[in-house]
Amino acid sequence: MSHRIRLLLLSATLLICLATSAVAQPTVRDFGAKGDGVADDTAAIQKMVDSGAQSIRFPAGVYRLTKTITIQLDEAGPVAISGDGTATLKMEGAGPALQLIGTHGGTAAPQTVKPNVWEKQRTPLIDGLEIVGAHAEAVGVEINGAMQPTLTRLSVRKCLHGVVLTGRNRNVLIGECHLYENSGIGLYLIDLNLHQINIANSHISYNAAGGVVVRNSEIRNLHIGTCDIEANMSVEHPEAANVLFDATTGSMREGAIVGCTLQHSSVPACANVRLIGRADEPRKVGHITIADNAMSDVAVNIDLLHARGVTIVGNTLWKGFSANIRAENCSNMVIGANVLDRNPDYGAANSNNGVLLIDCRDSTIQGLHINGDADPTAALTLRDCSRIHVNGCTILDAKKYPLWIDGGNKIRISGCFFDGYGAKEAIRRTHGSRDIQVDESSRSGDDQ
Numbered sequence: 001m002s003h004r005i006r007l008l009l010l011s012a013t014l015l016i017c018l019a020t021s022a023v024a025q026p027t028v029r030d031f032g033a034k035g036d037g038v039a040d041d042t043a044a045i046q047k048m049v050d051s052g053a054q055s056i057r058f059p060a061g062v063y064r065l066t067k068t069i070t071i072q073l074d075e076a077g078p079v080a081i082s083g084d085g086t087a088t089l090k091m092e093g094a095g096p097a098l099q100l101i102g103t104h105g106g107t108a109a110p111q112t113v114k115p116n117v118w119e120k121q122r123t124p125l126i127d128g129l130e131i132v133g134a135h136a137e138a139v140g141v142e143i144n145g146a147m148q149p150t151l152t153r154l155s156v157r158k159c160l161h162g163v164v165l166t167g168r169n170r171n172v173l174i175g176e177c178h179l180y181e182n183s184g185i186g187l188y189l190i191d192l193n194l195h196q197i198n199i200a201n202s203h204i205s206y207n208a209a210g211g212v213v214v215r216n217s218e219i220r221n222l223h224i225g226t227c228d229i230e231a232n233m234s235v236e237h238p239e240a241a242n243v244l245f246d247a248t249t250g251s252m253r254e255g256a257i258v259g260c261t262l263q264h265s266s267v268p269a270c271a272n273v274r275l276i277g278r279a280d281e282p283r284k285v286g287h288i289t290i291a292d293n294a295m296s297d298v299a300v301n302i303d304l305l306h307a308r309g310v311t312i313v314g315n316t317l318w319k320g321f322s323a324n325i326r327a328e329n330c331s332n333m334v335i336g337a338n339v340l341d342r343n344p345d346y347g348a349a350n351s352n353n354g355v356l357l358i359d360c361r362d363s364t365i366q367g368l369h370i371n372g373d374a375d376p377t378a379a380l381t382l383r384d385c386s387r388i389h390v391n392g393c394t395i396l397d398a399k400k401y402p403l404w405i406d407g408g409n410k411i412r413i414s415g416c417f418f419d420g421y422g423a424k425e426a427i428r429r430t431h432g433s434r435d436i437q438v439d440e441s442s443r444s445g446d447d448q
Helices: 003-024 042-050 115-121
Strands: 036-040 055-058 061-065 069-072 080-083 087-091 095-101 125-127 130-133 138-144 150-152 155-157 161-175 178-180 187-200 203-205 212-225 228-230 241-258 261-263 271-276 285-291 294-305 308-313 316-328 339-341 355-358 361-366 369-371 378-383 386-391 394-396 401-406 409-414 417-419 427-430 434-438
Touching (some): 087 095, 087 138, 155 161, 161 178, 228 241, 241 261, 378 386
Parallel strands (some): 036 061, 055 080, 061 087, 080 125, 095 138, 125 150, 130 155, 138 161, 150 161, 178 203, 187 212, 241 271, 261 294, 271 294, 316 339, 316 355, 339 369, 355 378, 361 386, 369 394, 378 401, 386 409, 394 417, 409 434
């Protein structure tokens, strides 16, 4: 037998073995699931999970669930729940379709991770599935006590919430996911202790009560990057935001929102990014960077309340109907080179587009560019603020004043350019503002 023929036979044998191996991998259908959209597949899928199969695979089909599929990671794992994008889990019961429960009680530091977590629980994976809610209280995925949970290529829609993280988790990755048209929140971090989470390259939109929402939690190292996050508010939830960090209880620090589009809707009081701290301790939300995003079409594009240590730079903001940036009782902010521009292609000048700081202190506004502000008072308002430095800003075609200093003290204005404004002077000062220094180049008609 020639060497060439032997190679061909060997190659054919290898291909047959590989094909046989692929066919032999069990799926939920081997445990009785039908995937026909008619049969209740809950028990069959849970049976496969409890068997210790670890690789829980879903072929194409619609799998009806009437109860939660619970994955106890210390018993089932390491575990991967996956499909190739052709399988739908239809959740017809209350609660999560898929619930991952681990026992990790440490931090992200390696020495705090117990051996059983590495051996049986690490990196639970959910990939390539669609979950559709068919119950008012259905949830897509809930994760508690996990180390390195990873969600990819997951679509959740028509549920109450898309993905819920609760309890204690570490080192979470969420990427290439669609959390869409849920009646509650897209990604909900609630009653949670979590350090290290990356949310990337995902579409989180048309969720009625918020896009990415943090409440009653201790969160550190949260990074949202290159996502499209839109229209996550409704008439029923007018206060909602595309991204909401609510630290009225708990704390939310060390975060970044970078390279995203955040837009819509005209629901009153809604925001694209909203940070809420505590009035008595205005430092529980902060150390946060908001950079290089495009935001529009909400009441307030960036809304900060009782925050400390927020950097806003490199963003393009427009159609903030009440304001583009609003901050109250905040400190140590840097509002840098952002573009706030009312492009006439976007319709009538019915949005204020300005910047409003109330009772803020110890902050710098530098390189800000505002064009076409329609606020009936001023493009940039400092109300009862102190130790604020405004430098190198350009404010053009303001409807009235480019800058209004309403009360406050120790404010420095330097190197700014104001032009095309509707008032007689560029800078208005009222209510006993004191220790205000304005250099000559910034006065541009100021009568003070």
